[in-house]
Amino acid sequence: MSDTINRFIFDNTEVRGEHVRLEKSYQDILSIHHYPPGVANLLGEFLAAASLLSATIKFEGSLILQVRGDGEVPLIMAEANSERELRAIARDANQAMSLDFSTLIGNGQLAMTIDPKHGKRYQGIVSLDGDSLAHCLEAYFEQSEQLSTRIWLSADANCAAGLMLQELPSKSPDKDRWQHLTTIADTVQNQELLTLDADALLYRLYHQDAVRLFEAKPLVARCQCSRQRVENALLSIGQAELDDIIQERGQIETNCEFCNRLYQFSPADIAALFNQSSDITRH
Template identity: 45%
Template sequence: MNSQDQLHRFLFESLNIRGEIVQMDASWKAVLERYAYPATVRDQLGQAMAAVILLSATIKYDGSLILQAQGKGPLHTLVAQATRERTVRGLARWEGDPPTGDLASLYGNGQMMLTVINQGGDRYQGIVGLEGSTLADALERYFNDSEQLASRFWLVADGERAAGLFLQQLPAEGDSQEGWQRIGLLADTVTPEELLNLPVQTLLHRLFHEEQVRLFEPEPVAFRCTCSRERIGDSLRAMGREELLAILEEQGAIDVDCDFCNKHYQFDAVDV
């Protein structure tokens, strides 16, 4: 079993198609150590984290990339965030025991948002309805509608690993639909077990052994939370002096837990 957390990029030499594969082991377990997620919620979060790493190598930005799904169903909030350094974090919020099923049964009438935040503060956000059976379906719809580039996603997660496969057809002169359809049919044969556990070179050979595939050097992926005492302090400052003093008078200190990593921060009267 391949146990490294890595993002692999590849392309097809004779076709205008690029691809990526991500496999997360320790970075995924670091998220699971912080919260006890029900299996259905866990798998959705793992798929979202795999997706946001794949997207981090596809969308141009110099800050952070956030994939968020929201709805009024049992699983009402799902957030995965990646940086261009391939660090990732994620969280989910749910009620009761979310059922297995399509997106509607999990999220209700929900939507998926993809937000790009650049270093200078510039922000771009795209929104699409959460329609289809899987997060992969919703992502494909987003790319086909907003980016106008045919794109396919295969996402999977369990209690040990999370992984994803991404294919995208690049702009080209002439009709290249036959090649795109052929590669898509080949990729559709991948099983969750193969995507989670096979070394990438082995997986690519199994799927595309009759194609000319160029595989680039992998990039490491790691869990990392961007919370800090300074950032939490900035958030508290935005609440205003009077409200903070009222909390101090009632509780003696201000306690804040990071939703992503569960780290605890405490601020006393001197801090305020």
């Protein structure tokens, strides 16, 4: 499988890890919008990071990683859900020319949102103080979660990949062991991340350590948009405003910004939508 995520642990330690490589899903997402090279690479890192982070949470729902800044890319985000489905987008980024993270993002904020199917949304926000997405995420965990976390990300025109180590809460953390494991991981090269599977990469890094690799799980690019979601958004706008649009244009059309799927609503569709909503309200 070309798109997989693997969990691994180190025996007799409180350190866990995740490894992810994305090929087809990454290419499927890039094929929709045709971003400049620097934006495409950064979007790949966002996808890899969202995959890694969502794998550490036991929940049903989505994890959304988003940055708003004043650089060449005003907004970039990636989403991974508990079904290991991915989507991502960069807005107003077609003219971005840089390959540099700071130039692309500028000054702004990094937000991580956990949106469970049941329960309240949670969002953590930190300023963009690092010179890479990985460094910004490490700062997020240091400030917001108090979990020692190290992340390595890379992407090129063909593949996006990432590696994460995280020290779990413990009454007596072994800081020497943590330092040992992260120092070794710091030797990883971008090309190794992009070309080696989890088994080969962990052997290259930790063949002298007791590391246990779990079964790979597949990931896929799949948008979560639906006609029902669009209908809910239209209901929030109100019938009067929608009737004005229909009078001007004849129908309502909206595209999903992630997958470009077109949704069309005729005057009869809008009338039925609000009639149905009224019936539900009365009952």
